[in-house]
Amino acid sequence: xxxxWVYALVLIMAFLWTGSTALAASKGKVVLxxxxxxxxxxxxxxxxxPISMHHTNVFETLLTRKPDGSLTTLLAKSYKMASPKVxxxxxxxxxxxxxxxxxxxxxxxxxFERILDPKMKSKQYRYFKSIKSLEVVNKYTVRIxxxxxxxxxxPFLAIYxxxxxPKYYKKxxxxxxxxxxxxxxxxxxxxWRKGEELIYEENPNASRKPKVKTAxxxxxxxxxxxxxxxxxGDVDVIDNLPPGLSGRVKASKGARVIAKxxxxxxxxxxxxxxxxxxxxxxxRRAMNLAIDRNSITKNVxxxxxxxxxxxxxxxxxxHNPNLKPYPYNPAKAKKLLAEAGFSKGFEFDVYIPRxxxxxxxxxxxxxxxxxxxxxxxxxxxxxxxxxxxxxxxSKYKDNVKPFLYYLARMNTAFxxxxxxxxxxxxxxxxxxxxxxxxxxxxxxARSTMDNTARDKKYQEIGRILRHEKVPxxxxxxxxxxxxVSKKLSWTPRADxxxxxxxxxxxxxx
Amino acid sequence: MTAETPDGESRKYTDEYDEEYRYGRRxxxxxxxxxxxxxxxxxxxxxLVVVVVAVLAPVxxxxxxxxxxLSRNLKPPMWSDGERxxxxxxxxxxxxxxxxxxxxxxxxxxxxxFAVFITGTFGLFVGLMAGYFGGKVDFFLMRFVDxxxxxxxxxxxxxxxxxVGPSLTVIILVMSMRIWVIYARVVRGEVLTLREQEFxxxxxxxxxSHIRIIFRHLLPNVLAPVIIIASLYLxxxxxxxxxxxxxxxxxxxxxxxxxxxxxxxxxxxYTAWWVVTFPGxxxxxxxxxxxxxxxxxxxxxDPRLRSL
Numbered sequence: 001x002x003x004x005w006v007y008a009l010v011l012i013m014a015f016l017w018t019g020s021t022a023l024a025a026s027k028g029k030v031v032l033x034x035x036x037x038x039x040x041x042x043x044x045x046x047x048x049x050p051i052s053m054h055h056t057n058v059f060e061t062l063l064t065r066k067p068d069g070s071l072t073t074l075l076a077k078s079y080k081m082a083s084p085k086v087x088x089x090x091x092x093x094x095x096x097x098x099x100x101x102x103x104x105x106x107x108x109x110x111x112f113e114r115i116l117d118p119k120m121k122s123k124q125y126r127y128f129k130s131i132k133s134l135e136v137v138n139k140y141t142v143r144i145x146x147x148x149x150x151x152x153x154x155p156f157l158a159i160y161x162x163x164x165x166p167k168y169y170k171k172x173x174x175x176x177x178x179x180x181x182x183x184x185x186x187x188x189x190x191x192w193r194k195g196e197e198l199i200y201e202e203n204p205n206a207s208r209k210p211k212v213k214t215a216x217x218x219x220x221x222x223x224x225x226x227x228x229x230x231x232x233g234d235v236d237v238i239d240n241l242p243p244g245l246s247g248r249v250k251a252s253k254g255a256r257v258i259a260k261x262x263x264x265x266x267x268x269x270x271x272x273x274x275x276x277x278x279x280x281x282x283x284r285r286a287m288n289l290a291i292d293r294n295s296i297t298k299n300v301x302x303x304x305x306x307x308x309x310x311x312x313x314x315x316x317x318x319h320n321p322n323l324k325p326y327p328y329n330p331a332k333a334k335k336l337l338a339e340a341g342f343s344k345g346f347e348f349d350v351y352i353p354r355x356x357x358x359x360x361x362x363x364x365x366x367x368x369x370x371x372x373x374x375x376x377x378x379x380x381x382x383x384x385x386x387x388x389x390x391x392x393x394s395k396y397k398d399n400v401k402p403f404l405y406y407l408a409r410m411n412t413a414f415x416x417x418x419x420x421x422x423x424x425x426x427x428x429x430x431x432x433x434x435x436x437x438x439x440x441x442x443x444x445a446r447s448t449m450d451n452t453a454r455d456k457k458y459q460e461i462g463r464i465l466r467h468e469k470v471p472x473x474x475x476x477x478x479x480x481x482x483x484v485s486k487k488l489s490w491t492p493r494a495d496x497x498x499x500x501x502x503x504x505x506x507x508x509x
Numbered sequence: 510m511t512a513e514t515p516d517g518e519s520r521k522y523t524d525e526y527d528e529e530y531r532y533g534r535r536x537x538x539x540x541x542x543x544x545x546x547x548x549x550x551x552x553x554x555x556x557l558v559v560v561v562v563a564v565l566a567p568v569x570x571x572x573x574x575x576x577x578x579l580s581r582n583l584k585p586p587m588w589s590d591g592e593r594x595x596x597x598x599x600x601x602x603x604x605x606x607x608x609x610x611x612x613x614x615x616x617x618x619x620x621x622x623f624a625v626f627i628t629g630t631f632g633l634f635v636g637l638m639a640g641y642f643g644g645k646v647d648f649f650l651m652r653f654v655d656x657x658x659x660x661x662x663x664x665x666x667x668x669x670x671x672x673v674g675p676s677l678t679v680i681i682l683v684m685s686m687r688i689w690v691i692y693a694r695v696v697r698g699e700v701l702t703l704r705e706q707e708f709x710x711x712x713x714x715x716x717x718s719h720i721r722i723i724f725r726h727l728l729p730n731v732l733a734p735v736i737i738i739a740s741l742y743l744x745x746x747x748x749x750x751x752x753x754x755x756x757x758x759x760x761x762x763x764x765x766x767x768x769x770x771x772x773x774x775x776x777x778x779y780t781a782w783w784v785v786t787f788p789g790x791x792x793x794x795x796x797x798x799x800x801x802x803x804x805x806x807x808x809x810x811d812p813r814l815r816s817l
Binding site: 224242243244245247248292295296298299300354355361362365366368369372379380381382383384386387 | 575577579580582601602603671672674675757761762763773776777778779780
């Protein structure tokens, strides 16, 4: 009797399961299993990768990036630098928000003023702090006035600066707006249970159509669970697939692995100050030459990383294609160390935050092993990010012993300047290198308005860093790895974002 | 010398003789029961083997546990590079897994034994003081014990290690922070009954100092429960250490620890089964050994403590 019940239950379960997947396919639905969750749908308060990935479905920016990483227009029809301190944008005409309100220059002005409003305490402020004011020229033309000439503004307009309907956003309070967004993106938020599930439905008023009518996002922070959900068919695509689990996806029947080099550069920084053996540039060069980057990327990162010469990859503005990563040459490293008076090597600490960078600890352990071959004894210290930040910020204090630290920086702006600002400039909170000459070159390049000339200047700085100053130990750019069901058609983006409205079903165009 | 009993009977004052006799018999009994109890014998053998492996790690390991070669990473057990066979394969950095497992024994045992020793000594001391002096001393010590007991241990451990940074010493101390209270409570309870007994009264009446009474008369009588708790907690300590290492809060790399090996291996679980299987087995077997010995010691020394 009991057994009969079990059979019935199994049958019902099987029916429900096949029933639901069959239904899903016919209606045009994809399910995404994503690692990172988002905290708000207010497009002007916070900044993070999950936020920019999800808000892009619901809101639109003036500019955007194509999947290949190139900058293009979105709400703007065209834009130009009207004068060194003025950017002018002409908007596409006749576009509407999902509530029917028209998209006008007034909405653009309102949206940016909302970000810049000190009361908002927006985390996006730092991207737009060069903006002085916005000016509505006519219904579809808006001008952004900057405090100083800012050639770097357009890349940030492709990440944040989502445009919202003023009437709606003036009427409601922040708490309400965090849960009830209105934008002009391909999707509207139909249902959202924070940290669990998010359902997108096609926005009838949108100018751009999503690839499928409904997209369901399931937030699954645990990577093995995410992989299991993909393989069982519960979700169609997952992000943040750890390299160690890629084999499992590859071996499965229904899914494949898609990986794409992302602008996330991993590097080891040095606190360059008195008392550090690496005050001597020969030591810094030796530390670079003692690392076999190809072996690390191939064996530890399982091929999901590519060595870089300085700080950026080929997709970045200002990248110097003539620079090659440091070759592996332990013999030369030993020689340089001996010349600098360290034939017996030295011992030092190298810090890495726990669980923050893909395979970071494993790679650093591998590097420490390679350093050991040239008598450099590196003590790998795995730290909580909070404690590590404190150590980094105290780096120049007299009683702090010089140390090394492993970090990575995501370059969603695809600009070398962003990387220099974060790791090379003396003013960087995270960098460990101070050189007035380099600071001057960076400042000069940044205020050069001509794109070609600026590109050249950044390339030249790259050359000086790679061949003369050696201020850091560049490692590699990691790939973003996805597990994708074979029934999907989807092109991975150069900026590493998994945007639901871009995921389509194979054969359905 | 003779003494009068209440019913007027006289007997020889043979305290010393009695004591010797009693203890001699006791150890004989313990030994006999060990030989009889197969599972206890098994536990003792496991622990002995583990200790020997830890002590002789440099002799037993085929190569240095730190010698890496990235191009031979994640090779399966019995893989040969032409020169020699890697009996348990290699890890993600191409290090010999058997050597790492053998060296990992050291950390587990050091942490286990030291933590047990520190907690045992400290807990014993606190328990003796609280039980013997009673009153205010007892009140304050025991409220402190309650305070420690009410603190979520894992949270305490995570926070402390996150702030101070992981190292062998820190981990032993963090683990000890919580466990000593178990000893303190049991010892205090024992002392409370012991201090009212005649031999303590007698020692006090002939002018024995507090120190003499505590260490000469009370201490030997509460050692049995302490030994029992220690043996039971040895296994638990090894598990806690493995757990902390698994969370990345253990002894820092590249020192191999069983929990650390598990933690490193978990991302390769689907492609390289050996990197999690062997450290998992090592932890299980060692803890099993410690628990078997603990159970048996409890049965022999003090069956009243079955609830532990």
